[in-house]
Amino acid sequence: MQISMTINGTFVTHEVEPRVLLVHFIRDDLRLTGTHWGCDTTNCGTCVVLMDGQPVKSCTVLAAMVDGHTITTVEGLANGATLDPVQQGFMEEHGLQCGFCTPGMMLTARALLDHNPHPEPLQIREAISGQICRCTGYATIVRSIQWAAEHPAGAAPETTTSESTEQEVHA
Amino acid sequence: MQIPAPFEYVRASSVDNALALLDRHGPESRVVAGGHSLLPMMKLRLARPDWLIDINDLFExxxxxxxxxxxxxxxxxxxxxxxxxxxxxxxxxxxxxxxxxxxxxxxxxxxxxxxxxxxxxxxxxxxxxxxxxxxxxxxxxxxxxxxxxxxxxxxxxxxxxxxxxxxxxxxxxxxxxxxIRDDSGSAYEKVERRIGDWAVAAAGASVTLAADGTISHVAVGLTAVGLDRNVTEVEAVLVGQAPTEQLFVEAGRLTSLACDPLADQRGPVDYKRHLADELTRRVLRAACRRAAASISDITI
Missing domain, CATH: 3.30.465.10 (Uridine Diphospho-n-acetylenolpyruvylglucosamine Reductase; domain 3)
Known part of the structure; x- marks a missing residue:
């Protein structure tokens, strides 16, 4: 069957078998391998992508079900050479070691901050509670997301001018 | 890699359309909503529908x-x-x-x-x-x-x-x-091995209080301990009584006897009965507290 979707701002049309899972469509057909394929059982959350702005586990969604919808993967987070504050936060606060869970963690963080720009640490922990990190013990991930919340303009020097410009970019 | 067996996919546009599709494609068709139970079953080939009818567009x-x-x-x-x-x-x-x-x-x-x-x-x-x-x-x-x-x-x-x-x-x-019942409160509590897991055991209760502070209506239910119905055994004991700790203890005891859990990797039978007892007391306590809070002049 033929499906179409907007992925990271690009409209794509593709022929898929109905049984193809979104994670495999993204990785194998679109070759966007930033989305990781982990437990395959809806537990680990490394395959999280945003569907119409909401995090979903792409191993448990059919590509066919996304026909007509909008998807954001980790490749769509940065704006050109400018990292999303969440990506910057993971660098600043060492939010990753092996990096396997990172794409899913960052997308969930982005959706959380879009919904709630100033989350409490407990709200951050709840938001990522469907995702597993076996390296960091989560503390640095929580700090990374807090960093992003505190720096909505990313790593730019915090003058009024550049901040407002950056915010427009991420709006 | 877990991939479902082949099937045909169709998206329903309305409830009537979904019913027509179910009728047309017969017993080997299945409806998918969120898909977070069905798709894992299809990936494990525990479910093998020929037709999958997607109802996610039924915003109605x-x-x-x-x-x-x-x-x-x-x-x-x-x-x-x-x-x-x-x-x-x-x-x-x-x-x-x-x-x-x-x-x-x-x-x-x-x-x-x-x-x-x-x-x-x-x-x-x-x-x-x-x-x-x-x-x-x-x-x-x-x-x-x-x-x-x-x-x-x-x-x-x-x-x-x-x-x-x-x-x-x-x-x-x-x-x-x-x-919707006035002067009511309700609560649910679950014991799980880790966040997001299925219950080892869980209990829920809904309580309505009469004007004199006694329990006028109550329902208690259990999850994952072999009882697909409300624990009717406790209702007769609770209705008409003032909500007291002694009463909750008795309700917990009756509930632990009424359930029929199986031993599995989540725990042995006696542990699950213990949970049914303890969780019943907790949810009754919370439900009564919440019901009382909805009536300003009654305190427990």
């Missing part, structure tokens, strides 16, 4: 509204396609049925809750499904539509047992109606 079934309906009085009408996240964030639910909030907080994880629906949860009828117990306890009514029209089923009629409901192959669960 995504609603929450307080209404007055003939024979049921005031009810909260919950559309079958209402997502767990929507239930968890609803002010009406917070105010009227805190048991739903208690349960939703411990159903899977926030990301799964973005997709999963109340209709899907009830139709899956997993013995460890939290919302089934919640709907039993709140004495919800399932509205099921088919070619012959709509029928209303009590949860006892709807829920036939593990993974089995009264919804026929050519029917669709449309709505759950939950009666």
């Amino acid at each position: 079934l995504d609603y929450l509204l307080v209404d007055t309906v003939p024979n049921n009085g005031r009810v909260l009408r919950i559309g079958a396609m209402t997502r767990h996240t929507t239930l968890l964030e609803s002010d009406d639910i917070k105010r009227l049925f805190p048991i739903v909030i208690d349960a939703e907080r411990v159903i899977a994880d926030p990301i799964v809750r973005n997709r999963g629906t109340i209709g899907g949860s009830l139709c899956q009828a997993d013995p460890a499904e939290d919302l089934s117990t919640v709907c039993h306890v709140l004495e919800g009514v399932a509205v099921v539509r088919g070619p012959a029209g709509e029928r209303m089923l009590s949860m006892a009629e709807f829920h036939r047992g593990p993974y089995e409901t009264a919804v026929a192959q050519n029917e669709l669960l449309i709505e759950v109606r939950v009666p």
